[in-house]
Amino acid sequence: xxxxxxxxxxxxxxxxxxxxxxxxxxxxxxxxxxxxxxxxxxxxxxxxxxxxxxxxxxxxxxxxxxxxxxxxxxxxxxxxxxxxxxxxxxxxxxxxxxxxxxxxxxxxxxxxxxxxxxxxxxxxxxxxxxxxxxxxxxxxxxxxxxxxxxxxxxxxxxxxxxxxxxxxxxxxxxxx
Amino acid sequence: xxxxxxxxxxxxxxxxxxxxxxxxxxxxxxxxxxxxxxxxxxxxxxxxxxxxxxxxxxxxxxxxxxxxxxxxxxxxxxxxxxxxxxxxxxxxxxxxxxxxxxxxxxxxxxxxxxxxxxxxxxxxxxxxxxxxxxxxxxxxxxxxxxxxxxxxxxxxxxxxxxxxxxxxxxxxxxxxxxxxxxxxxxxxxxxxxxxxxxxxxxxxxxxxxxxxxxxxxxxxxxxx
Numbered sequence: 591x592x593x594x595x596x597x598x599x600x601x602x603x604x605x606x607x608x609x610x611x612x613x614x615x616x617x618x619x620x621x622x623x624x625x626x627x628x629x630x631x632x633x634x635x636x637x638x639x640x641x642x643x644x645x646x647x648x649x650x651x652x653x654x655x656x657x658x659x660x661x662x663x664x665x666x667x668x669x670x671x672x673x674x675x676x677x678x679x680x681x682x683x684x685x686x687x688x689x690x691x692x693x694x695x696x697x698x699x700x701x702x703x704x705x706x707x708x709x710x711x712x713x714x715x716x717x718x719x720x721x722x723x724x725x726x727x728x729x730x731x732x733x734x735x736x737x738x739x740x741x742x743x744x745x746x747x748x749x750x751x752x753x754x755x756x757x758x759x760x761x762x763x764x765x766x
Numbered sequence: 767x768x769x770x771x772x773x774x775x776x777x778x779x780x781x782x783x784x785x786x787x788x789x790x791x792x793x794x795x796x797x798x799x800x801x802x803x804x805x806x807x808x809x810x811x812x813x814x815x816x817x818x819x820x821x822x823x824x825x826x827x828x829x830x831x832x833x834x835x836x837x838x839x840x841x842x843x844x845x846x847x848x849x850x851x852x853x854x855x856x857x858x859x860x861x862x863x864x865x866x867x868x869x870x871x872x873x874x875x876x877x878x879x880x881x882x883x884x885x886x887x888x889x890x891x892x893x894x895x896x897x898x899x900x901x902x903x904x905x906x907x908x909x910x911x912x913x914x915x916x917x918x919x920x921x922x923x924x925x926x927x928x929x930x931x932x933x934x935x936x937x938x939x940x941x942x943x944x945x946x947x948x949x950x951x952x953x954x955x956x957x958x959x960x961x962x963x964x965x966x967x968x969x970x971x972x973x974x975x976x977x978x979x980x981x982x983x984x985x986x987x988x989x990x
Binding site (some may be wrong): 599602603606607610611612614615616618619624628631632635636638639640699700703704707718719721722723724750753754757760 | 783784786787788789790791792793794795796797799803804805807808809810811812814815
């Protein structure tokens with residue numbers, strides 16, 4: 591990372607090869623689209639190159655620091671986008687299709703969960719991604735989202751309550 | 767399957783929600799990425815960062831479209847003025863301003879040197895090679911200069927009344943006066959309007975006046 595801060599192109603390319611995959615996976619969860627996620631990661635890479643001299647190795651790992659940049663780029667990009675389609679319309683469209691979801695209940699359930707999560711605000715979705723997907727602690731999520739751990743607890747509680755309300759019809763399938 | 771509106775199913779337990787969210791958050795976390803994708807992304811990031819770091823390039827991007835549009839408009843205006851016979855660098859007097867033209871002194875021909883007089887033409891008052899000096903009306907020296915004082919032998923100079931009088935209108939508008947600072951043009955044929963002027967059956971004169979463009983190469987093939 592010190593070489594990147596010194597302007598070493600080769601070090602930046604090597605670091606990008608290490609960070610790109612996990613960053614794209616996180617961005618896809620927050621953005622809900624691979625194309626949008628790639629754009630967000632691209633923006634994050636430019637920020638990484640420009641602000642490499644501000645990195646403090648005693649405070650966090652490079653991957654954690656870059657994940658923070660990626661999440662913030664995703665949130666900024668999501669705020670600039672139009673709101674997504676209403677979840678009820680998504681459910682109706684999916685129920686009309688006579689496709690593989692009729693035979694595979696798991697796929698149908700994943701689509702409903704994904705649609706419900708995509709209805710959440712970008713910050714709540716980022717917190718869920720980091721907490722459930724990366725196993726990040728409240729402090730790490732709070733640092734990534736520029737807030738306090740207490741605020742992250744409230745953020746996750748609200749997200750879970752909203753998802754529980756939206757996914758209530760799935761209870762029978764979950765208990766089966 | 768949609769839930770009836772009056773019978774709401776109970777919400778899933780927190781554990782079930784946690785399981786759902788964990789399943790969602792951990793799925794597809796490692797998308798398939800081609801080997802060159804990360805390298806291409808790095809190169810694009812380096813290029814973007816370096817372009818943004820060049821202030822001159824950013825300034826160029828800002829003013830270049832405005833300069834392009836402004837330069838194009840200036841060239842178009844200059845072209846229109848050139849075709850219209852006006853110099854874009856010198857002011858001209860409107861041709862239809864009779865009052866202004868009447869108060870304006872006649873153009874004064876400066877006294878030519880002996881060697882220049884050898885090339886003087888006496889046909890229409892124009893001396894080739896000797897540009898006429900224009901003295902603006904506000905110049906007090908203009909009133910003190912008499913035509914006879916500066917007249918060149920055998921060179922016809924129009925008097926003030928002739929030069930300031932507006933030209934007769936024609937079907938194509940008022941011709942430009944010789945004193946308006948523009949190019950001298952011959953008066954249009956006034957008989958054109960009285961001699962059976964018709965756009966449906968144009969005579970040869972009207973045809974020649976109406977077509978001022980040079981023939982194209984393929985049209986020249988049919989010329990005698």
